[in-house]
Amino acid sequence: MIWRALLVAGLLAGGQAAAATEDFLVTEGKLSAEDFYRLVSCRALPGGPCTVEPVRWPSRRAQDLTVGFAPVPHGYPPGMVRRMAAAVDHAIAEINGAGAALHLRRAYRGETPDILFHLAPVHEGDAIEGTGVLGVDGQVIGAALVTVWWDDALDLTQAVIVMAGDLPASDVVPVVLEEMSQAMGLMTDIRNPYYEAISVFSEDSNAVVRLGPQDKEALRRHYPPEEP
Template identity: 80%
Template sequence: MKLGALLLAGLLGFGAAAAAEDDFLVTSGKLSSEDFYRLVSCRALPGGPCTVDPVRWSPSRAQDLAVGFAPVPSTYPPQMIRRMSGAVDHAIAEINAAGAALQLRRARKGEPPDITFHLAPVREGDSIEGTGLAGVDGQVIGAALVTIWWDEGEDLAEAVIVMAANLPLSDVGPVVLEELTQAMGLMTDIRNPAYDGISVFSEDSNSVTRLGPQDREALRRHYPPQDP
């Protein structure tokens, strides 16, 4: 049962008709690991309270998350399709190597993905259409838009990532890595020069192709590794 939904794309809202708010918090200087994790997982400023409840994939689903693509429109640029596909494989490998209790893989043929990439024939600043998903169609897209749904137990049920068709090729890898990482339930970016070029959660940097040390630690805190 999908009881909650969150959109991330420069606007953050709960449900299709909720008021919008920014999807980042402003801080300064390097944060402690605890403050960094609480910021990205429950939208808390350093020393402040959580302002959203953390959500995550259940332990059993987190160990076998299928990532796939919705059917791609014929108008989507072929070069971009190839770049997106390679970027998804790289992002899966990065997240799997973080040491968290997470295991992502490509969805098998005919298997409904847990996390679905939609390559929409829309440009940055356009309204999304054609996904058939309430709360996604009609949203204005930036570089990408992430939507996650969760159940009454705050376990994630589904994630959808829509990618704009006119992303610069050099931005595809960093954007895909950020969106897939956020689809793990780490939903808030950080505006802080200390994290530019270092963290996938940096609001003002779009060049990170590898998870930073605190990015990996945040994943491990959200999905603690199991004892051997």
């Protein structure tokens, strides 16, 4: 994406930690459904091997994933808070409508969200501070930063998304949708002109505000719906 999101991924305490040093792969032209899915889910080039293990929310938890906001710090633009909240609701609706075995909802008051948004009063290029999340504070942010944790079974256990305070208003919806989609375990973007206007995983475009056909298919492959 133009506003590149840095992805940090690791295991829970006691496991081996891993961090993504490059969160996209370069390809050309339209990919097959299989190649597209393997690229976004296990960082594989077309015809090549997976270079990371796929991770996903466990099936029961995936049916009731909660999304919420950490307390908004003083100094974060109020108008941006409203835009972010609306963008999160839009992303929830898009992912829920993809036909995958996923159902996201806003966390209830007092409920600890599975996917937690931090709205940081920092600009692109600043180091994040004040979240209190180990592995997040101190990271340099672009438009956003998504961090996920998983256990030894490769089941996702937690996701934290930090959004910069100076994100252009026109980029809020596409950036939030991408970060939420990546928090489902589809963590690699694609650098390919073919996908700039049709996939939320495009590295070089913030033009996509709806999940594209291959985006939805990737979610369905990662979380297969039950057979009727």
